[in-house]
Amino acid sequence: MKILYKIAIAFIVAALPGTVLAGGWPVKKGNYLVSVTASYFRASQLWDKSGKLGSYDQGGYFESRSLSLYGEYGISRRLTGVVSLPYIINEFKQQDMPSVTSQGLGDMEFGVRYYLTNINFKYYFAIQGMAIAPLYSSTGLGFSSGGAEVRAIGSGSGKIGSKNYYINAEVGGRQYFQNAGPFQVRYTGAFGLNFDKHNQVAVGVSGNYSTSINKTLDQNLVLNKDFSYTQGSFSYAYIVNPKLSFFAGVNQFLLGRSTGKGTTFSLSVITKF
Amino acid sequence: MHKLKILFTAVLMLVATQAFCAVNSFLQQQHDEEQEGPEQEGEFTFEALPKKKEGLFQPGDKIEYELKIHNSYNVVQEGTVSYLITDLKDKELGSKSMPVKIGKHGNGKYSFTLPQQKDPGFYKVAFMINVTEYDDTLRRVFGFNAKQIKSTAQRPVDFDDFWSDARAELNAVKPNFKITEQPAMAQGGTNVYLVEAQSLGNLKVRGWLTMPKNLKPGKKLPVWLVLPGYGGIGVKPIFGNSELAILSFNVRGQGNSRDIVHPTKDGYLTTDIENKKKYIYRGAIMDCIRAVDFICSRPELDSTNIICSGGSMGGYLSIVTCSLDKRVKLCSANNPVFCDFRALQGNPDWPMSAIVTYSKNKYIPMNKLLDNLDYYDLKNFSGKLDCKALIGVSLLDNLAPPYNEYTMLNNIKSNPKVFVYPELAHEVPPSLFTYLSSWMMDEFGIF
Structure with a gap:
């Protein structure tokens, strides 16, 4: 008589969650996810309106340094509040002119992400709505215009052999509320692989297709409204524990039109509590 | 004298080693003779997989099983595969047999479509293989129109x-x-x-x-x-x-x-x-x-x-x-x-x-x-x-x-x-x- 019935308890417990995640995954109700990112970008080459690459004249360049605070808060099982606040220092130098520096708080973005559904608890899908509010008056920091964005997000994780992986894909439309817009289609995709409990590498691609009736091409990249670019990224993460991770990343512009070609280096810390 | 002793010891060891090898060789040969038969690599496998992954069929579905056979022997396997379908009280509802021939170390795939059933329920099916070097029976259960199964027993009113x-x-x-x-x-x-x-x-x-x-x-x-x-x-x-x-x-x-x-x-x-x-x-x-x-x-x-x-x-x-x-x-x-x-x-x-x-x-x-x-x-x-x-x-x-x-x-x-x-x-x-x-x-x- 085989009546005893064993539950694979150990298996269940081992399968319980988690690491620090963002993307399409919700945040537990009442919990926070916070990240701080420092980044440095420099472009000394320019793509013109037809996508032809050239150099800034006589040692000109565009440089941007920023410190960004990003936060998520679990409002309910399905709803996550999202906010980001950057502090930006932009520096632009043209020919033999002295460099011009603008600094201050940039565009604050805030909104909510709604967890739509999942596929076998492996792939999560969400939709996110954000408002954009400029916290500056200087044109050297952004479009000085309010805006709104709607974004669809899909994220997943699983195993390749014995290694954990994650994927993330996002696409969104953003409209700035001024005469010349612009309207932007922004997209990003990433694939990360955990080599062990602590080390993760990720590669990604992202881009922005921005359209406006204002077709002006300015060497001060912040002023351009009609442009596009695609960039590739590589990042390394050190996962201290499921609630704390450090990231180091590099983004390289690969293709573009009416914008600068440059490289971004960034360092981040992400924590969940 | 010392050298002679070493030589004698070496000869003894050589003789002993040769004797050991000879005995081993003899035993191996004897074992091989006892095991005489087809050379086998790996395991002979016989699988029966329902066309519907969960083994549940709906009215209008073909009740189909695929039989997969791997012949691990260095001998051609000839014989039959068959099925016998019964209800839960072992009343026979159908059977069929087909000849099979599987090459040396070869694979075979065979498909059986079982007779349609009238009543919602679960049915037992046994798949048999009887070939040159292997006999086996796989017992399976499939469901037909399972969502319509209803108990005949009443719930007490109180x-x-x-x-x-x-x-x-x-x-x-x-x-x-x-x-x-x-x-x-x-x-x-x-x-x-x-x-x-x-x-x-x-x-x-x-x-x-x-x-x-x-x-x-x-x-x-x-x-x-x-x-x-x-x-x-x-x-x-x-x-x-x-x-x-x-x-x-x-x-x-x-x-x-x-x-x-x-x-x-x-x-x-x-x-x-x-x-x-x-x-x-x-x-x-x-x-x-x-x-x-x-x-x-x-x-x-x-x-x-x-x-x-x-x-x-x-x-x-x-x-x-x-x-x-x-x-x-x-x-x-x-x-x-x-x-x-x-x-x-x-x-x-x-x-x-x-x-x-x-x-x-x-x-x-x-x-x-x-x-x-x-x-x-x-x-x-x-x-x-x-x-x-x-x-x-x-x-x-x-x-x-x-x-x-x-x-x-x-x-x-x-x-x-x-x-x-x-x-x-x-x-x-x-x-x-x-x-x-x-x-x-x-x-x-x-x-």
């Missing part, structure tokens, strides 16, 4: 009153909950507590609660209530993660709740079965409700996020608890037993075998026992199962046969997620536990 009375009786017993930390049992960041409560008949029942240490003030943890399977061993502390409390609760006669009520393993099922108001499961079911009472009494436990789970008898108790107690949010039950007792008559396996033996030994008519068991039949509870549920069923399960499981499942008005395993008996695969974990995590919002 079923709800019977259980309302039991709840009222339980409510009249002061629970006197007691929780005692067990420092010696703590593991890592998790504390263990002994939970004690007075239940139906003022009987003390116990369980184990595990919770993360250093819980923030005001934080409420979702609770996973785990109920025991049959056998008396019960459930022990389970160590989860920092976002979950786990209550492993032993109903009377199980685990650490065996001090007063302690029937034998075989006798548990029939303890006071002849009296529906004293039957051991009346108390055991109320013990489960008391466990939910305990959860709801604790400020650190989230009474809005409770999952109740178990396998076999634990699956039975889980569905019963969730049907009777709407405070439970999620239900998980694998291979739940005690569905449609009356349809189990004639079944030689437990639990019916134990009930029939008891009936004979005690001279109590079977009908009398079955009348009482109607109040404990899982199919009679499942109509009230409203919460989200995850249920695992295995088609080769002789203790919780699929026909009986479907009489219970088809009474559920909500839409449970049912996983069906055509090649398993009284068990479910690890993948279901992974799914359960992810499902629970998602429903509780533990991201």
